[in-house]
Amino acid sequence: MHDPSDTKAPHKFHASEAARLLDPRRTTDLAPAALLDALQVQPGNRIADIGCGNGFWLEHLMDLAPEGVRFEALDVSPGMLQALEQRLAHHPRWKDVTARLSEESRLPLADGTVDASLLANVHHELDDRVAFLREVLRVLVPGGRLALVDWEVPPEGVVPDRGPPVDHRVSRDTAIRELEEAGFQDIGSIPTSRDFHGLIGRRPR
Numbered sequence: 001m002h003d004p005s006d007t008k009a010p011h012k013f014h015a016s017e018a019a020r021l022l023d024p025r026r027t028t029d030l031a032p033a034a035l036l037d038a039l040q041v042q043p044g045n046r047i048a049d050i051g052c053g054n055g056f057w058l059e060h061l062m063d064l065a066p067e068g069v070r071f072e073a074l075d076v077s078p079g080m081l082q083a084l085e086q087r088l089a090h091h092p093r094w095k096d097v098t099a100r101l102s103e104e105s106r107l108p109l110a111d112g113t114v115d116a117s118l119l120a121n122v123h124h125e126l127d128d129r130v131a132f133l134r135e136v137l138r139v140l141v142p143g144g145r146l147a148l149v150d151w152e153v154p155p156e157g158v159v160p161d162r163g164p165p166v167d168h169r170v171s172r173d174t175a176i177r178e179l180e181e182a183g184f185q186d187i188g189s190i191p192t193s194r195d196f197h198g199l200i201g202r203r204p205r
């Protein structure tokens with residue numbers, strides 16, 4: 001099956017490197033509990049991990065979320081969804097997960113059906129970032145939340161020793177502007193290490 005990370009989009013993280021996403025040190029850049037806290041997940045909520053990859057954050061959410069939460073795992077890469085299933089199919093909460101292949105700027109979800117959503121290290125890979133954020137807004141319930149976490153642009157002259165090339169990154173200020181342009185409100189911060197920015201936004205009620 002065609003995998004968008006194979007050809008035309010060199011800025012997409014390739015499924016053949018998915019193992020790199022499982023570095024446990026990632027939880028020092030973003031604490032899973034802080035993520036769950038920002039998303040204000042309630043029992044019975046539906047959470048969408050958009051661009052879930054092989055499920056590093058999804059697994060943490062499955063470990064921490066209250067009972068009765070359902071999870072949507074979405075990715076444009078069939079290879080990533082395969083890696084996700086291989087890794088997590090034996091998780092006790094896998095029965096609460098629906099994994100779906102997504103399109104570049106179109107989520108396979110109905111309007112107003114998601115309570116909380118996550119874009120982790122995905123924003124900088126999108127072809128049309130504002131259109132995509134509008135699409136996330138479409139699937140959120142009124143008052144629903146989006147957590148956007150991504151690599152920060154380093155200060156000028158600093159060459160980062162990890163993460164995507166500087167010219168592929170999107171700064172925190174640009175991310176805030178794009179969230180607002182797409183229609184998100186009440187933009188706030190999620191604590192991260194200085195190599196990242198973490199933002200939370202809400203669909204207007």
Ligand SMILES: C[S@@+](CC[C@H](N)C(=O)[O-])C[C@H]1O[C@@H](n2cnc3c(N)ncnc32)[C@H](O)[C@@H]1O
Pocket residue numbers: 005012013021050051052053054055056057074075076077080102103104105119120121122125126127
């Ligand atoms: C760097 S990986 C991060 C994976 C995961 N969120 C994590 O933090 O471990 C980026 C993921 O976003 C996916 N992706 C890129 N563009 C996407 C889009 N338009 N819609 C859904 N997924 C996308 C890629 O296929 C890849 O799996």
